[in-house]
Amino acid sequence: MKHRCDLLVILLPLLAAGLLFLLLRPSGAGQYVLVTVDGAEVGRYPLHEDRTVTIGEADYNILEIRDGSAAVTDANCGDHTCVRTGQIRRAGETIICLPHRLVVKIIGGGEGTVDAVSGGGIA
Amino acid sequence: MSARTVARFALLTALAMVLSWVEVLLPLPTIIPGVKLGLTNLVVLFALYRLETRSAWCLSILRVLLVAFTFGNAFSLWYSLAGAILSLLVMMALKATGKFSVTGVSVAGAVCHNLGQILVAMAVLRSAAVAYYYPALLLSGTVAGICVGLAGAVLVRRIPL
Numbered sequence: 001m002k003h004r005c006d007l008l009v010i011l012l013p014l015l016a017a018g019l020l021f022l023l024l025r026p027s028g029a030g031q032y033v034l035v036t037v038d039g040a041e042v043g044r045y046p047l048h049e050d051r052t053v054t055i056g057e058a059d060y061n062i063l064e065i066r067d068g069s070a071a072v073t074d075a076n077c078g079d080h081t082c083v084r085t086g087q088i089r090r091a092g093e094t095i096i097c098l099p100h101r102l103v104v105k106i107i108g109g110g111e112g113t114v115d116a117v118s119g120g121g122i123a
Numbered sequence: 124m125s126a127r128t129v130a131r132f133a134l135l136t137a138l139a140m141v142l143s144w145v146e147v148l149l150p151l152p153t154i155i156p157g158v159k160l161g162l163t164n165l166v167v168l169f170a171l172y173r174l175e176t177r178s179a180w181c182l183s184i185l186r187v188l189l190v191a192f193t194f195g196n197a198f199s200l201w202y203s204l205a206g207a208i209l210s211l212l213v214m215m216a217l218k219a220t221g222k223f224s225v226t227g228v229s230v231a232g233a234v235c236h237n238l239g240q241i242l243v244a245m246a247v248l249r250s251a252a253v254a255y256y257y258p259a260l261l262l263s264g265t266v267a268g269i270c271v272g273l274a275g276a277v278l279v280r281r282i283p284l
């Protein structure tokens with residue numbers, strides 16, 4: 001093979017993908033639904049309590065938690081990528097709405113305790 | 124600009140539009156707006172090898188603008204632009220070393236396209252949560268990069284433009 005460096009440029013991303021996957025993979029069952037806008041926590045809800053939350057006013061996303069999974073069911077963001085993501089339930093899974101700078105993330109019981117303290121505390 | 128240059132340019136722009144249309148039709152899950160396979164990179168790759176660098180830049184920016192205004196929204200424009208710029212910079216650098224084939228350059232370009240988009244998304248969201256989807260993007264980017272690269276290598280060799 002004339003271009004031996006090609007292998008490097010193909011293997012490197014695959015290696016990085018594998019490593020990142022192992023690092024970021026869901027760490028057990030989800031416990032809470034963490035909602036952040038602009039990087040700041042705006043809400044934290046138990047995953048196993050059914051509820052519907054409207055996040056924001058002029059720029060809104062409707063978050064529905066039902067039967068142990070969370071989903072954005074409606075939004076006025078234009079691209080609706082957040083709605084199309086569908087349901088999430090495992091720790092680490094996220095729904096992202098870029099136009100509204102919103103992140104909905106499932107976290108486990110042990111994870112995110114630092115956030116819990118700064119966000120008002122959840123036992 | 125000669126008529127020949129204009130014709131080449133129009134042809135490649137049209138090809139970019141067709142490829143982005145194909146991309147829209149593919150039923151891939153889109154978690155982050157503007158993150159796609161990057162089939163339009165074929166056009167940029169071709170321009171990089173067969174036309175001057177300036178044309179590659181023009182085509183790369185043009186395809187992002189056209190795709191954003193035709194299929195997307197103004198918002199995804201910025202992510203695509205960041206991805207396109209990073210991608211072309213890396214492709215130019217790798218091509219200049221002379222140690223990579225068209226396919227190798229294509230893979231690096233595809234991976235960097237997604238990287239640029241993810242980095243901008245992280246900055247806007249002020250959250251690393253998007254990284255959760257990056258392994259999947261790396262994987263799809265590498266595979267798409269290989270396919271585009273192989274097709275690109277054939278085009279660079281065969282098309283008498």
Ligand SMILES: [Zn+2]
Nearest residue numbers: 077080082097
């Ligand atoms: Zn949205």
